[in-house]
Amino acid sequence: MKITVLFIFLFISSFQVYGQSETEEGRNAFILDSLKKAYFDGGEKNLDLLNKLLAKEQNPDTLLKYGNILLQKSSKDSLFSNLYAAHLQIGNAYKLKGNLSEGLANYFIALKYAEKYENNEDIGKIFVAIADTYSASENSQNAIIYYRKSIEILENGNDSIGLGSAIFNAGDEYLNMGKLDSALLFTERSQQIFERVNFPLGEAYCLGNLGMIFAKYGNNSIAEDRINQAIEILEKYADYYAIAVYLNFMSSIYLEKGEEAMALSYSQQSLDLAKKYGLKEQISESNLLLSKIYEQSGNAPKALESYKQYILYRDSVNNIQAVQEIANLRTDYEVSQKQVEVDSLEKEALISQLKEKRQQLIIYAVLFVLLFVILVAIMTYRRYRFEKETKLIIEKEKNRSEELLLNILPEETAEELKNDGKVMAKRIDSVTVLFTDFKSFTAISENISPEKLVESIDFYFKEFDRITTKYGLEKIKTIGDSYMCAGGLPIQNKTHPKDVILAAKEMMAFVNQELKNDLMHFEMRIGIHTGPIVAGIVGIKKWQYDIWGDTVNIASRMETNSVEGKINMSETTYELIKDEFECEYRGSIDVKNRGIWKMYFLKES
Known part of the structure; x- marks a missing residue:
C-alpha cells in the first residue's frame, strides 16, 4: 500500500495511487485541457506552463512525450531545475509503463541535476522515487537505504506531506519484509505528521497499515478497529480500491487463524464493494480468497464456483480478447458444419458454397492463431529482455552499495546495520x-x-x-x-x-x-x-x-x-x-x- 512518489511532487487533493472521485477526475480533466489549450495557443516557449501541464498529466505516454519536450527545451540553456523536472517526469512515465530500469536510470539523472542546483527538498523527493522503484522490483535492502536518505533530508525541510509519505512508505517496506517493530514505529510517526497537517487521507492509509501490523501481531480487535477507521475515511474520498484491499487482508488473517466465518464475512464485503464500483482486479482477488475459504471449510462446490469467477475476472483484467475471438471463429465453424448436415438435400451448388465458406473460416482461424502465437512470442521475448536488464542494473547497484558499506564498516557490523537498521x-x-x-x-x-x-x-x-x-x-x-x-x-x-x-x-x-x-x-x-x-x-x-x-x-x-x-x-x-x-x-x-x-x-x- 505505497503512497506513490507522483503524489509527493504533484499533490492535488487526493492520492493518485488508487483513483479519485468523479468530481475530482472531472476537475483535473478540465484543468489539464485548459493547460494544453494555453500551451498550444502560443505558450510553447513558456516552460512554467509546460511544467504545470506535466504536473497534471497522468497518462504515461503523454507524460513521456511532454517530458521529452521539456528536456529538449531545457538542455539548450542548461536549466538544471527544469532538467531535473524533465527526467523526473520521464522516469515517472517509464515506471507507470512498467519499465523499471528506464525509470530508475532517469531518476538518477534527475538526482544529479538536483545536486547541481543544491535543492535538498528535490533531492529528498527523488530519493523517495528511487526507493519506490527498488521496492517495486522487490529489492527491499536498497529501498530502505534510499527511504532513510530521503527522510534524513526531508526532515530539515518544510514539506510535511513529502516527509510523511516517505516515512509511511519505509514503514510499508518494513511490513513487507516482516519487520513488524520497525513497521509500527515508522507508520505511527507518519500518522502523527499527517494528523499535525490535517491530512485525513494520509491518516487513513496509516490506520489501514496499522491494522495490518496489529493483525500480524495477533491483536485482531485492535487491527479491526484501525482498519474500520481507515475505511470510514476512505469512503469519504471514494477510494474503494484501498478499502477492498484492507478488507481482503483482514479476511486472510482470519483464514490463517482458522476462523472461516470471520474470513468469509470480510472477503464477501470486499467482493460486494468491488462489484459495485467495477474494480475487476479486486473482484478477481476476492473470488480467489473466497475459493480458499470455502475449500478450507469443506464446501467444494462453492470453492469451485468462486475459483471460476476468479479465472473469469483475471482473464478480463489481462485483456485476452484474442482468445475469445478464436473461440468465436471455432463456433462459426461448428455452426457451418451443422448447417451442411441440415441442408444435405439442397442443391450441389449450395453445398459447395457452404464448404467454401467453411474452408475460409478454417484458414482465417489458423492465420489468427499463428498471429496470436507470434505476438505472444514477441511479448515473452521482450519481457525476458526487460527482466534481464532490470536484474543487471539492480544487481550492479546492490554490489556497489555492498562495496561502499564494507569499505567503511567491518563485515559483521555492516550485516547488523542492514538487518536491523542500527x-x-x-x-x-x-x-x-x-x-x-x-x-x-x-x-x-x-x-x-x-x-x-x-x-x-x-x-x-x-x-x-x-x-x-x-x-x-x-x-x-x-x-x-x-x-x-x-x-x-x-x-x-x-x-x-x-x-x-x-x-x-x-x-x-x-x-x-x-x-x-x-x-x-x-x-x-x-x-x-x-x-x-x-x-x-x-x-x-x-x-x-x-x-x-x-x-x-x-x-x-x-x-x-x-x-x-x-x-x-x-x-x-x-x-x-x-x-x-x-x-x-x-x-x-x-x-x-x-x-x-x-x-x-x-x-x-
Whole structure:
C-alpha cells in the first residue's frame, strides 16, 4: 500500500495511487485541457506552463512525450531545475509503463541535476522515487537505504506531506519484509505528521497499515478497529480500491487463524464493494480468497464456483480478447458444419458454397492463431529482455552499495546495520590497540609541497592497510600522520596480542627501509596496549566504526612515550606475549587517572 512518489511532487487533493472521485477526475480533466489549450495557443516557449501541464498529466505516454519536450527545451540553456523536472517526469512515465530500469536510470539523472542546483527538498523527493522503484522490483535492502536518505533530508525541510509519505512508505517496506517493530514505529510517526497537517487521507492509509501490523501481531480487535477507521475515511474520498484491499487482508488473517466465518464475512464485503464500483482486479482477488475459504471449510462446490469467477475476472483484467475471438471463429465453424448436415438435400451448388465458406473460416482461424502465437512470442521475448536488464542494473547497484558499506564498516557490523537498521554498541573484554606516529611530521610538512606530503603519507598508509589485513586486524582511523588499528574485534580471538606485535614489527621494518624514490622518509614510533573497549558506530551521517575506553588512551600514551624506531608496550601486553617475543623493561609513566604503568621495548630480532 505505497503512497506513490507522483503524489509527493504533484499533490492535488487526493492520492493518485488508487483513483479519485468523479468530481475530482472531472476537475483535473478540465484543468489539464485548459493547460494544453494555453500551451498550444502560443505558450510553447513558456516552460512554467509546460511544467504545470506535466504536473497534471497522468497518462504515461503523454507524460513521456511532454517530458521529452521539456528536456529538449531545457538542455539548450542548461536549466538544471527544469532538467531535473524533465527526467523526473520521464522516469515517472517509464515506471507507470512498467519499465523499471528506464525509470530508475532517469531518476538518477534527475538526482544529479538536483545536486547541481543544491535543492535538498528535490533531492529528498527523488530519493523517495528511487526507493519506490527498488521496492517495486522487490529489492527491499536498497529501498530502505534510499527511504532513510530521503527522510534524513526531508526532515530539515518544510514539506510535511513529502516527509510523511516517505516515512509511511519505509514503514510499508518494513511490513513487507516482516519487520513488524520497525513497521509500527515508522507508520505511527507518519500518522502523527499527517494528523499535525490535517491530512485525513494520509491518516487513513496509516490506520489501514496499522491494522495490518496489529493483525500480524495477533491483536485482531485492535487491527479491526484501525482498519474500520481507515475505511470510514476512505469512503469519504471514494477510494474503494484501498478499502477492498484492507478488507481482503483482514479476511486472510482470519483464514490463517482458522476462523472461516470471520474470513468469509470480510472477503464477501470486499467482493460486494468491488462489484459495485467495477474494480475487476479486486473482484478477481476476492473470488480467489473466497475459493480458499470455502475449500478450507469443506464446501467444494462453492470453492469451485468462486475459483471460476476468479479465472473469469483475471482473464478480463489481462485483456485476452484474442482468445475469445478464436473461440468465436471455432463456433462459426461448428455452426457451418451443422448447417451442411441440415441442408444435405439442397442443391450441389449450395453445398459447395457452404464448404467454401467453411474452408475460409478454417484458414482465417489458423492465420489468427499463428498471429496470436507470434505476438505472444514477441511479448515473452521482450519481457525476458526487460527482466534481464532490470536484474543487471539492480544487481550492479546492490554490489556497489555492498562495496561502499564494507569499505567503511567491518563485515559483521555492516550485516547488523542492514538487518536491523542500527548497530548496538558492544563491550569487548580484551583488545590490543596500536598507535603509530611519524617524528617531526609538522616541521617536515612546512618545507615540502602539500601534494608531495600527501603522496608520502599515502605510500606508508597503503602498506599499513595491507599489513593489518594480513594479520586480521581492524583499521580504526587515521588522524593526520597517526595510524590506529586494533586486534581482537569485531570478532573476538585469543591471538590478537601476538597478531598486533607481528604487524607492528612489519610496519617498523617497512618504514625503516631505504627508499628508492623521491618520497619523504620518516622515522616512526609505535605504542601498544591491551585491555577492554567499547566498539560501535555513532550518528546518522558519514558512519565510522570506532572504539572508546581507557585502553585507547593508554595505548596512545604508550606511543607518545616511545622513541623513534622502537615499539613500546604496556606491562599488560608484555605479560601476554613475553613467552614468544624478547622484550626489555624501560621504565614507567604516570597515566592520568590510571596510576603508574610499566613499559617495555620489543627487542629487535
